[in-house]
Amino acid sequence: MMQDTASPPDDSTATASLLRQLAEELGAASVLTGDAIAGPYVEDWSRDRTGRCLAVLRPDSVQAVSRICQLCAKAGVGVIPQGGHTGLVGGAQRETADCVVVSTARLKAIRGIDPDNMTATVEAGVVLQNLQVALAGHGLEFPVSIGSQGSAQIGGLVSTNAGGVQVVRHGMTGAHVQGLEMVLADGRVISSISGLHKDNRGPDPLRIAIGGEGAFGIMTAACLRLTPSHGTTATAYVGCDGFDAALALFRHVRGRPMSA
Ligand SMILES: Cc1cc2nc3c(=O)[nH]c(=O)nc-3n(C[C@H](O)[C@H](O)[C@H](O)COP(=O)(O)OP(=O)(O)OC[C@H]3O[C@@H](n4cnc5c(N)ncnc54)[C@H](O)[C@@H]3O)c2cc1C
Numbered sequence: 001m002m003q004d005t006a007s008p009p010d011d012s013t014a015t016a017s018l019l020r021q022l023a024e025e026l027g028a029a030s031v032l033t034g035d036a037i038a039g040p041y042v043e044d045w046s047r048d049r050t051g052r053c054l055a056v057l058r059p060d061s062v063q064a065v066s067r068i069c070q071l072c073a074k075a076g077v078g079v080i081p082q083g084g085h086t087g088l089v090g091g092a093q094r095e096t097a098d099c100v101v102v103s104t105a106r107l108k109a110i111r112g113i114d115p116d117n118m119t120a121t122v123e124a125g126v127v128l129q130n131l132q133v134a135l136a137g138h139g140l141e142f143p144v145s146i147g148s149q150g151s152a153q154i155g156g157l158v159s160t161n162a163g164g165v166q167v168v169r170h171g172m173t174g175a176h177v178q179g180l181e182m183v184l185a186d187g188r189v190i191s192s193i194s195g196l197h198k199d200n201r202g203p204d205p206l207r208i209a210i211g212g213e214g215a216f217g218i219m220t221a222a223c224l225r226l227t228p229s230h231g232t233t234a235t236a237y238v239g240c241d242g243f244d245a246a247l248a249l250f251r252h253v254r255g256r257p258m259s260a
Pocket residue numbers: 045080081082083084085086087088090091092093104124145146147148151152153154155156157158159160161162163164165213214215217218219220
């Protein structure tokens with residue numbers, strides 16, 4: 001998320017001043033610089049590429065994210081949201097050290113699970129696998145399952161509109177987003193989380209954030225639609241003698257009650 005509200009800092013003094021103010025307001029432990037910027041913050045899951053940044057910021061509240069955006073906008077410093085850094089395409093990092101990375105790792109609260117409404121409102125840094133564990137106790141699941149679910153976070157899943165192994169049956173992550181809370185580049189906090197299934201007020205500016213790769217703001221929370229979890233699953237390898245037969249099998253399986 002690049003800022004356009006001010007000129008970029010032209011010397012290291014401006015950068016040092018920004019980082020000092022961030023450390024004062026967020027706490028020194030929330031601002032990683034120098035050798036502390038290492039591991040998953042700069043290397044994505046594949047380790048194919050290494051990013052660089054002025055600092056890694058680890059806010060623990062929406063207010064802290066908002067303040068980061070305000071201060072970085074004023075200083076003309078770009079902000080890159082980062083979740084589990086499993087995206088594999090370099091979206092959560094940058095090659096030049098002229099921006100800050102905002103890690104959502106500490107925004108990990110499950111704000112609420114509503115079994116009657118079949119929704120969960122969670123902060124952006126909740127790891128998918130942790131959400132599934134929490135939902136299992138309610139007989140519910142979030143119908144997105146991907147190989148990176150032990151690291152990928154809800155904010156990353158929504159921002160990449162991730163698919164996963166259940167995508168044909170249930171659709172992509174965006175299909176299960178009921179509402180979003182987001183911090184804009186100037187620090188304003190906007191939210192479309194209403195808890196209502198039927199909410200056709202529009203236009204909804206937050207819809208653009210689904211699959212937006214962090215270009216429109218930093219997502220801080222999402223209200224997600226859930227499905228009942230199935231007690232049992234079965235996997236079968238079926239040999240088909242041609243494409244038409246495979247499609248016929250697909251139609252048959254999709255038509256079964258369990259795929260509703
Ligand atoms: C083993 C493995 C299997 C995978 N399988 C699949 C698969 O089946 N289907 C699939 O679609 N993908 C798959 N992926 C890719 C990846 O896991 C997904 O894209 C995942 O959604 C990324 O989540 P993340 O939290 O790691 O996001 P990151 O990699 O941290 O970020 C991804 C993008 O989202 C932005 N972003 C992150 N958090 C926020 C936020 N809070 N607000 C705004 N923007 C944000 C980042 O700036 C970046 O542009 C797989 C990856 C691995 C390593």
